[in-house]
Amino acid sequence: MTPDNPLKAAYDHATRFITDVAQRHVGSRVERAELFNSLGGPLPAGAMDPAEVINHLAIAANPGIVSTIGPRYFGFVTGGAVPVTVAADWLVSSWDQNACLYVTSPAASVMEDIVSGWIVELLGLPATAGVGFVTGCHMANFTCLAAARHEVLHRAGWNVETQGLQRAPRVRVLAGGEVHVSAVGALRYLGFGSDELELVPVDGQGRMKAEALRAQLGDGGGPIIVCAQAGNVSTGASDPIAEIVEMAHARGAWVHVDGAFGLWAAAVPELRPLVRGIETADSWATDAHKWLNVPYDSGLAIVADTAPLRAAMGMKASYLQRGDDEERIGMDWAPESSRRARVVPLYALLRALGRDGIANLVRGNCALARRIAARLSAEPGVTILNEVVLNQVLVRFRNDELTKDVIARIQAEGTCWAGGAFWQGQQAMRIAVSNWSTTEADIDRSADAMLACYRAAAATAAS
Numbered sequence: 001m002t003p004d005n006p007l008k009a010a011y012d013h014a015t016r017f018i019t020d021v022a023q024r025h026v027g028s029r030v031e032r033a034e035l036f037n038s039l040g041g042p043l044p045a046g047a048m049d050p051a052e053v054i055n056h057l058a059i060a061a062n063p064g065i066v067s068t069i070g071p072r073y074f075g076f077v078t079g080g081a082v083p084v085t086v087a088a089d090w091l092v093s094s095w096d097q098n099a100c101l102y103v104t105s106p107a108a109s110v111m112e113d114i115v116s117g118w119i120v121e122l123l124g125l126p127a128t129a130g131v132g133f134v135t136g137c138h139m140a141n142f143t144c145l146a147a148a149r150h151e152v153l154h155r156a157g158w159n160v161e162t163q164g165l166q167r168a169p170r171v172r173v174l175a176g177g178e179v180h181v182s183a184v185g186a187l188r189y190l191g192f193g194s195d196e197l198e199l200v201p202v203d204g205q206g207r208m209k210a211e212a213l214r215a216q217l218g219d220g221g222g223p224i225i226v227c228a229q230a231g232n233v234s235t236g237a238s239d240p241i242a243e244i245v246e247m248a249h250a251r252g253a254w255v256h257v258d259g260a261f262g263l264w265a266a267a268v269p270e271l272r273p274l275v276r277g278i279e280t281a282d283s284w285a286t287d288a289h290k291w292l293n294v295p296y297d298s299g300l301a302i303v304a305d306t307a308p309l310r311a312a313m314g315m316k317a318s319y320l321q322r323g324d325d326e327e328r329i330g331m332d333w334a335p336e337s338s339r340r341a342r343v344v345p346l347y348a349l350l351r352a353l354g355r356d357g358i359a360n361l362v363r364g365n366c367a368l369a370r371r372i373a374a375r376l377s378a379e380p381g382v383t384i385l386n387e388v389v390l391n392q393v394l395v396r397f398r399n400d401e402l403t404k405d406v407i408a409r410i411q412a413e414g415t416c417w418a419g420g421a422f423w424q425g426q427q428a429m430r431i432a433v434s435n436w437s438t439t440e441a442d443i444d445r446s447a448d449a450m451l452a453c454y455r456a457a458a459a460t461a462a463s
């Protein structure tokens with residue numbers, strides 16, 4: 001047995017999966033019990049050949065693997081994984097660096113600095129801004145909002161890191177009525193209960209109404225955090241960021257933007273007006289593992305002024321060796337100590353695609369979203385509920401019941417996959433186009449399959 005045997009086995013299985021993914025049934029129809037049968041059994045008492053472990057694992061897990069990296073998966077906002085980023089991810093595991101300190105991985109530390117600069121430039125954010133590399137946008141929301149909490153309380157003469165929250169001045173938190181659940185979760189971890197959130201009414205696309213925010217802000221004093229959103233999970237619409245920041249800053253508030261996928265509009269010149277004023281906010285949470293198509297475990301917590309973020313996250317201990325101040329200490333930027341060198345796949349993507357390649361990825365997906373919306377809405381009884389401004393399409397097939405039936409049929413049929421959502425009182429099907437490998441032919445094939453499911457469902461309902 002040589003140490004590279006399991007690696008060769010994994011290489012073979014992984015490359016075969018990636019090569020064949022477009023031909024698979026997009027969903028998974030495996031029974032849970034079947035997976036327990038193939039993967040489970042008693043705790044092994046002794047050894048198994050490592051290559052055998054990989055072979056067994058790849059074959060046994062296969063029916064339970066969803067083809068989310070394929071070109072016709074439109075569920076949630078998933079993205080895929082550009083092959084160069086998968087390859088880079090293999091290196092991350094091979095090196096098994098701990099990106100918590102500079103001394104534990106100078107390469108990871110320096111790549112975090114480099115990618116931080118590239119991302120800030122790509123998104124057109126202030127040159128002072130810096131990036132913390134976290135697991136996903138949920139934790140990016142948490143990290144940014146921890147910085148916000150630090151700063152608004154600091155301005156009120158309170159150090160929340162040492163004095164805690166229990167006797168602190170009250171912090172008001174305002175967010176649009178369509179605030180993403182992960183921002184609410186992040187606020188909860190930070191001591192702000194969901195009932196304490198002051199929700200601001202939204203319009204038919206889910207955008208915060210700026211004038212309603214102005215009225216709710218009022219003119220009293222005290223610490224305030226405003227959570228805005230770039231890219232609603234259902235419609236893709238963004239809050240009026242410029243107006244929000246202007247009125248919030250006039251009140252001394254911190255403005256955080258949850259832009260898990262929508263923030264990338266800022267990297268495309270003709271889409272940037274959708275997030276006008278984005279560069280004036282104080283913090284931005286986004287994902288690389290969604291629209292940038294790097295493997296999971298890639299969220300970005302971006303702050304215009306990095307001091308509050310490091311004040312909120314940083315920790316010191318005598319054995320955690322620090323060098324000079326120039327050296328990035330990864331754990332000062334994220335709510336973790338030991339952490340993988342998750343910056344590496346994103347570094348590889350930025351090298352492989354460059355600024356133009358990333359803009360093309362985003363704009364190409366938006367064009368495909370408009371294409372599938374046009375194909376579907378040409379059918380009598382099919383309505384597109386949102387303005388397709390980005391990569392999200394909300395489809396309704398006549399009524400709630402039929403829409404649910406069509407979604408179930410599409411998921412079972414397997415050409416493509418889309419999920420459901422309830423949008424402002426109506427059942428809808430959500431299509432998110434966010435994969436680098438999706439082509440016009442994939443869109444047309446998917447639209448045909450969806451319409452065939454719709455016709456079959458409508459015929460059943462009528463009979």
Ligand SMILES: *Cc1c(COP(=O)(O)O)cnc(C)c1O
Nearest residue numbers: 136137138180182233258260287
């Ligand atoms: C997906 C999403 C999140 C959460 O991101 P994760 O990467 O799943 O942690 C937050 N906000 C919005 C708008 C999202 O779409």
